[in-house]
Amino acid sequence: MIEIKNLEKAFGKLEVLKGITTTINKGDKVVIVGPSGSGKSTFLRCLNLLETPTGGEIWFEGQQINAPKVNVDKLRCKMGMVFQHFNLFPHLTILQNITLAPISLKLKSKEEASEQARQLLKRIGLLDKANTYPAMLSGGQKQRVAIVRALAMNPDVMLFDEPTSALDPEMVGEVLQLMKELAADGMTMVCVTHEMGFAREVANRVLFMDEGLILEESDNPADFFTNPKNPRAQEFLSKVL
Amino acid sequence: MKLTKIVAGAAALVLALSLASCGGTSKKIESADDLVDAAIGAQGGTTGAIYIDDDIQDGLLGEATLQEFKSGMEAVTALKQGKIDAVVIDNEPAKVFVEQNDGLKILETPYIVEDYAIAKDNTELKDQFNQAIAELKEDGTLDQLLDYYINKNEEAQPYTSPEGIEYDGKLIMATNAQFPPYEYYENETIVGLDVDIARAICDKLGKELEISDMEFDSIITAIQTGKADFGAAGMTVTKDRLENVDFTDSYTTGVQVIIVKE
Amino acid sequence: MDFFQIIGDYITKAAQGFADSFYQNFIEDNRWKYLTSGLVNTLLITAGALVLGVVLGFLIALIRTTHDKTGKLGFLNWLAKLYLTVIRGTPVVVQLMIVYFVIFASVRINQVVVAIIAFGINSGAYVAEIFRSGIMSIDPGQMEAGRSLGLNYRQTMWKIIMPQAVKNVLPALGNEMITLLKETSVAGYIAIRDLTKGGDIIRNRTYSPFLPLLAVAAIYLVIVLILQALVGRMERRLAKSDRN
Numbered sequence: 001m002i003e004i005k006n007l008e009k010a011f012g013k014l015e016v017l018k019g020i021t022t023t024i025n026k027g028d029k030v031v032i033v034g035p036s037g038s039g040k041s042t043f044l045r046c047l048n049l050l051e052t053p054t055g056g057e058i059w060f061e062g063q064q065i066n067a068p069k070v071n072v073d074k075l076r077c078k079m080g081m082v083f084q085h086f087n088l089f090p091h092l093t094i095l096q097n098i099t100l101a102p103i104s105l106k107l108k109s110k111e112e113a114s115e116q117a118r119q120l121l122k123r124i125g126l127l128d129k130a131n132t133y134p135a136m137l138s139g140g141q142k143q144r145v146a147i148v149r150a151l152a153m154n155p156d157v158m159l160f161d162e163p164t165s166a167l168d169p170e171m172v173g174e175v176l177q178l179m180k181e182l183a184a185d186g187m188t189m190v191c192v193t194h195e196m197g198f199a200r201e202v203a204n205r206v207l208f209m210d211e212g213l214i215l216e217e218s219d220n221p222a223d224f225f226t227n228p229k230n231p232r233a234q235e236f237l238s239k240v241l
Numbered sequence: 242m243k244l245t246k247i248v249a250g251a252a253a254l255v256l257a258l259s260l261a262s263c264g265g266t267s268k269k270i271e272s273a274d275d276l277v278d279a280a281i282g283a284q285g286g287t288t289g290a291i292y293i294d295d296d297i298q299d300g301l302l303g304e305a306t307l308q309e310f311k312s313g314m315e316a317v318t319a320l321k322q323g324k325i326d327a328v329v330i331d332n333e334p335a336k337v338f339v340e341q342n343d344g345l346k347i348l349e350t351p352y353i354v355e356d357y358a359i360a361k362d363n364t365e366l367k368d369q370f371n372q373a374i375a376e377l378k379e380d381g382t383l384d385q386l387l388d389y390y391i392n393k394n395e396e397a398q399p400y401t402s403p404e405g406i407e408y409d410g411k412l413i414m415a416t417n418a419q420f421p422p423y424e425y426y427e428n429e430t431i432v433g434l435d436v437d438i439a440r441a442i443c444d445k446l447g448k449e450l451e452i453s454d455m456e457f458d459s460i461i462t463a464i465q466t467g468k469a470d471f472g473a474a475g476m477t478v479t480k481d482r483l484e485n486v487d488f489t490d491s492y493t494t495g496v497q498v499i500i501v502k503e
Numbered sequence: 504m505d506f507f508q509i510i511g512d513y514i515t516k517a518a519q520g521f522a523d524s525f526y527q528n529f530i531e532d533n534r535w536k537y538l539t540s541g542l543v544n545t546l547l548i549t550a551g552a553l554v555l556g557v558v559l560g561f562l563i564a565l566i567r568t569t570h571d572k573t574g575k576l577g578f579l580n581w582l583a584k585l586y587l588t589v590i591r592g593t594p595v596v597v598q599l600m601i602v603y604f605v606i607f608a609s610v611r612i613n614q615v616v617v618a619i620i621a622f623g624i625n626s627g628a629y630v631a632e633i634f635r636s637g638i639m640s641i642d643p644g645q646m647e648a649g650r651s652l653g654l655n656y657r658q659t660m661w662k663i664i665m666p667q668a669v670k671n672v673l674p675a676l677g678n679e680m681i682t683l684l685k686e687t688s689v690a691g692y693i694a695i696r697d698l699t700k701g702g703d704i705i706r707n708r709t710y711s712p713f714l715p716l717l718a719v720a721a722i723y724l725v726i727v728l729i730l731q732a733l734v735g736r737m738e739r740r741l742a743k744s745d746r747n
Contacts (some may be wrong), residue, residue, distance in 0.1 A: 087648035
């Protein structure tokens, strides 16, 4: 579904990604781990072109997306993104946060979009907050709304950029729970996270990144976490586990 | 890009707005009677402005409007640009303006005739000034200066202080040096009829003359508040002005005339 | 004559003097009308210039931020920067006279319109920077979130960034309006009878600076206080909706 070939990204002279090659298949739950500054967030943000790659190719559903003349906006409709800091729109109600994009892009009528948003809110138990503003929600609630906001676009893949890093510890669980449910539904997911437990439990593939490269790739997360091959992965895991 | 269109649209709007608002047409003025309904310019605070304003308020000029500029020059500029129909101003500066600007003329009939005097706020000084003015009239100095500045007589000379004169203190004169030939800038110094008369008077009093150039409408206030000792600016004696400052005896006559486009 | 009588006489005289001066400056010949008609012009110029300034400033800010964020609109951005430099680097009274005597040379044009254009162009430069700082103050994550949902740059700008930015800058815009009101006091340079000029005209007729100047100052002050109260109310209302 997503093919990444020799992806490079540099900010001026600083090379952040130095040639990433991997494939993400439909239904994959890919977790990217690695020390901070390893380039894993940049990699994720390249996938929906929030960062423009400076080299290499990204193919999504049979189309090269980092080419000129590609309709980036259409592409992004199929890739949901969840941010570390939620990025809910503070001037809109929870319901409006969810319906804004489907209505603006004329994918749904106002009634359809609202109905869908209610369903989604009901699913995460926040239907009673539909008409309040983001400032009234806790961090965990905000992040769950951000997830269903992305889901409202019916994406083919969901990208998570450290979705629990900005949360108080007691709120991490509710967000991970929702992500697990998504995984169980068969959603294709790419997730940058420090939650090793989540990675072990949910992921079917783990990528270990450091200094702009994938140093270890494993289709068996349990094996990776107990028995990493790469010395730097060993060192990293010994620190975080 | 859409934004380019928006900017272009805004520019067009401003242009349209400005064009729409310049529909007024110039009014042909051939005598003082034609000032009715005209757009009349004058220098703020001058008697010309005051007389026109009074006449408008008394309903003598119909729908005429008065626009008070900061200087006579600006009023004349506005007249040249067709922004107003006529300028009412003192005769002598009017001559200078018309001479310097093509396409302007002075109407033959004056708007009003008046006396010029020096304004002061000190009776003792006033008497000294009056005596000095009388002496200057007597010894021909005043005529000589009028010949030089007003009649443009080539043999006449401007005033120069006697050599070796010693001063005991100074007197500050408030003026608005945009009023040729009474006071104007030449080679970065203020010269003119009023300046020479004032210097001649001060020399007689043994005081050094210092000139303070300010807006015309600040002169009387400057005298009242002691910021200047006297004012000389082709100033006419009026009832309102007399309530606030004293005037010396008149030293020349002024005429308010109307300048129009040819 | 005892002490109190002297004081009493003094007060009576002072009061009489004040009453005379008041009569001369405001009542005689209906001179107060110079102030009221001047005030109307001042308010007209301020309101018109504010509208023009907000439109202009908004466009300039949009050009500048779009250039900053996407690198597009290079030429327009250069123009905008030139405009900001020239307008903010020269005094408004000089700009006013340039508009009147140079740009509208040989045109008979209502001076109030000239003043609205001149002050509007001037204010636009300051409003542009207010808007720009407002847009720049919005977390870049908002733009990313909008774009990642498939909205294009313009949709994100209009539906997500602008509503927040405008809300943030409303108080600053209110203060710009107050500044603008006071700056229009130089309108007299192009022979407009605004409030300040109205006071000047009274002074020119009565030659007493005290009451006309104080009256003009007091009127400006009252209007500024009213505007400030409105801005303050607006600020409180905005703060309230933030908490909800």
